[in-house]
Amino acid sequence: MNIALFGGASLYMFFGLVVLVLITFVFYFYFSLKKREKEITKEREESTRRIYELAILKELGERVGYSLDVEEILQIITGSLRQFIDYTAVGYVVINPGKLKVNTHIEKSVSREFLSEMKSRMVASLSALTDKTYDLENIDEVLSGAIVIDEIKQNIGSLFNIPLVIDGEVVGVLTVAHVTSGLYKEADMTILYKITGQASEAVTRLQEVVKKEKGKLNAMVESMGDGVLMVDSEYRVVVANPAIKRIIKADVSKDVSIFDFIDILGGKFDIRGKLEESVSKKVSYVSERINIDEVFFEIGVYPVAHHLAKGGNQILGAVVVFHDISKDIELERVREEFTGMIVHELRSPLDGVKKIIELIVSGSVDTGSDKFKEYLNMAHQSSASMLELVNDILDLSKLQAGKFEVNKEKANIKEVIENRISFYKISADGRGVSLDLWAGENVPELLEFDPQAVKQILNNFLSNALKFTSKGGAILVSAFVYNPKEALPNLDRSKVSVFPEAADLKVKSPSLCVAVSDTGIGIPEDSIKDLFHTFKQAKLNPVDKEIKGTGLGLVIAKGIAEEHGGTVGVVAKEGVGSCFFFTIPL
Amino acid sequence: MKKILVIDDDQFFSKTLEAALPADKYILLSAEDGEIGLEKLKSEKPDLVILDLMMPKLDGTAFLKRLQESPDLPKVPVLVSSNLSSVKKISDVMTMGAVGYVIKSDESLQSIVQDIERVIGQETKKE
Numbered sequence: 001m002n003i004a005l006f007g008g009a010s011l012y013m014f015f016g017l018v019v020l021v022l023i024t025f026v027f028y029f030y031f032s033l034k035k036r037e038k039e040i041t042k043e044r045e046e047s048t049r050r051i052y053e054l055a056i057l058k059e060l061g062e063r064v065g066y067s068l069d070v071e072e073i074l075q076i077i078t079g080s081l082r083q084f085i086d087y088t089a090v091g092y093v094v095i096n097p098g099k100l101k102v103n104t105h106i107e108k109s110v111s112r113e114f115l116s117e118m119k120s121r122m123v124a125s126l127s128a129l130t131d132k133t134y135d136l137e138n139i140d141e142v143l144s145g146a147i148v149i150d151e152i153k154q155n156i157g158s159l160f161n162i163p164l165v166i167d168g169e170v171v172g173v174l175t176v177a178h179v180t181s182g183l184y185k186e187a188d189m190t191i192l193y194k195i196t197g198q199a200s201e202a203v204t205r206l207q208e209v210v211k212k213e214k215g216k217l218n219a220m221v222e223s224m225g226d227g228v229l230m231v232d233s234e235y236r237v238v239v240a241n242p243a244i245k246r247i248i249k250a251d252v253s254k255d256v257s258i259f260d261f262i263d264i265l266g267g268k269f270d271i272r273g274k275l276e277e278s279v280s281k282k283v284s285y286v287s288e289r290i291n292i293d294e295v296f297f298e299i300g301v302y303p304v305a306h307h308l309a310k311g312g313n314q315i316l317g318a319v320v321v322f323h324d325i326s327k328d329i330e331l332e333r334v335r336e337e338f339t340g341m342i343v344h345e346l347r348s349p350l351d352g353v354k355k356i357i358e359l360i361v362s363g364s365v366d367t368g369s370d371k372f373k374e375y376l377n378m379a380h381q382s383s384a385s386m387l388e389l390v391n392d393i394l395d396l397s398k399l400q401a402g403k404f405e406v407n408k409e410k411a412n413i414k415e416v417i418e419n420r421i422s423f424y425k426i427s428a429d430g431r432g433v434s435l436d437l438w439a440g441e442n443v444p445e446l447l448e449f450d451p452q453a454v455k456q457i458l459n460n461f462l463s464n465a466l467k468f469t470s471k472g473g474a475i476l477v478s479a480f481v482y483n484p485k486e487a488l489p490n491l492d493r494s495k496v497s498v499f500p501e502a503a504d505l506k507v508k509s510p511s512l513c514v515a516v517s518d519t520g521i522g523i524p525e526d527s528i529k530d531l532f533h534t535f536k537q538a539k540l541n542p543v544d545k546e547i548k549g550t551g552l553g554l555v556i557a558k559g560i561a562e563e564h565g566g567t568v569g570v571v572a573k574e575g576v577g578s579c580f581f582f583t584i585p586l
Numbered sequence: 587m588k589k590i591l592v593i594d595d596d597q598f599f600s601k602t603l604e605a606a607l608p609a610d611k612y613i614l615l616s617a618e619d620g621e622i623g624l625e626k627l628k629s630e631k632p633d634l635v636i637l638d639l640m641m642p643k644l645d646g647t648a649f650l651k652r653l654q655e656s657p658d659l660p661k662v663p664v665l666v667s668s669n670l671s672s673v674k675k676i677s678d679v680m681t682m683g684a685v686g687y688v689i690k691s692d693e694s695l696q697s698i699v700q701d702i703e704r705v706i707g708q709e710t711k712k713e
Binding site for chain 1: 669
């Protein structure tokens, strides 16, 4: 029994102990779990805050990426602040040109006194940061959110300011305020600092890029030869480069308005109408030629659209480009003149032949008479000159198309020149002009060149020399090898005096030089540059008025010499004579 | 006898025209450029001038201008004959006082002769 008693009591004690231990354990676990839960909640809060911080920074980065507007950035920040900071009111002050702007959002109703206190502390902070005083009366103010109730006597309990710095300059202050005091902790302020820091960094970077790009763009527009004008959608001038100011004869250092353009263009071009059309219909327009004084322009009007990130376009204004086409018009005119001349030069001899045949067919000329012979001679001359011109035109078009073929072979240059001299000798004798060859000792027997093509050059040089040399004059063909490392050989200057000098020859390696010198009228200095030009002909008066030229021969001669790797050139002294020459590298 | 002055650097034209004109009615004088043309205009006082446009020295247009500007030059009808066929050129010379424009290659000698007779006939009537 005792045992049983003992056993019963000890059993109770044992159970009691077990229960006690169990209870202790349960409590222990309960409390430790509770503690853990608290820790987890705290951690979760912390990570939520971090995630939020990251999210807002990311969002800011993205949104700020599209904006350079400080206010917009501040609005983005203040708008998303509520999610992690408790406040009664949040606001910002920014420095706008002329005055400050304060924008406050009231979360829970406050009194006017609260707001005025908040504003003055905000401005005081800005004043301290920028070291400037601001007029509290002259401020643009915007209020939003809950209504103002003066009966609420609660004043500011907690408040903190965060400056917004862009490119090293304080541009505004962000302020958070609460009625409860001692509310804001280091962590809250830190995150706001981070956010604004990130925003200002992004804007600063963006501004730098924009400044750099703007600088490039400005430099480009400034240096452009074409006149460039850009207007906004209200037709205010945004950009006018120096070229466009010069076009409208405006002072380059002064600003211009759209009216300057309307005045100068007058009825010639409806700039206003075209701009309106361009902006409203988003269409480009390029004008016909428009002259401003003596200069011709093609005026293009193009709409300027900004492609929005969310799609679609926003019309920002229009660009007007004045493109100077005077040179094109001049070229067109020269070409027309050239074509007109060619047509005339072809028509005249052809018409002559036609009229002669008409006369003969009509039977008014006796076939046995001298008149008839004369007419036949005239017809022959006309057809010959026509054929020459047609050949010239064909050669020229071949040269221009790069299809002029030079068939080089071993040939004797002296023989070729002598052949041409004997051909022109009859006509030179007829005019009382001497025609001779002088060949340097250093000219090799055989050289690589196209004898037919070289004959063509000689024909041209010789016929020209004959045209411009009067009775009693002299023509001399000189052939020699010139090595630029050595002195020019001694030429025969007894009958003619105009020769190319070493500098005129412009050869870089030993070359054959053939020069045709005459004692003709020479060439005026200002005409020389046009001589080898396709569409220009020096206006010279030949000695013999029956001979006319198109000036094509010289262009062809130049082409032939260049195909040989050589050059052509001319030296002339007015009233003394001229010398046309070509060179062919050995 | 009527005197006709042909101012043309194209010698064939004046020669063939001379052959085509009835020799008993007209005397043909020729000048190879505008300057010589002006001299002959003063010295010979022709009844009609046939003027080419593309010529060395003084060209046809400059010749007409000179004629318009100098009151001391004899007032002679000018028939322009050229191979230039641009409408602008034709209207230009017509406003400068030419009585007619003949595109040389478009017309036969016979029709040019008819033009000459018509112009001289009109001028005679005026007198």
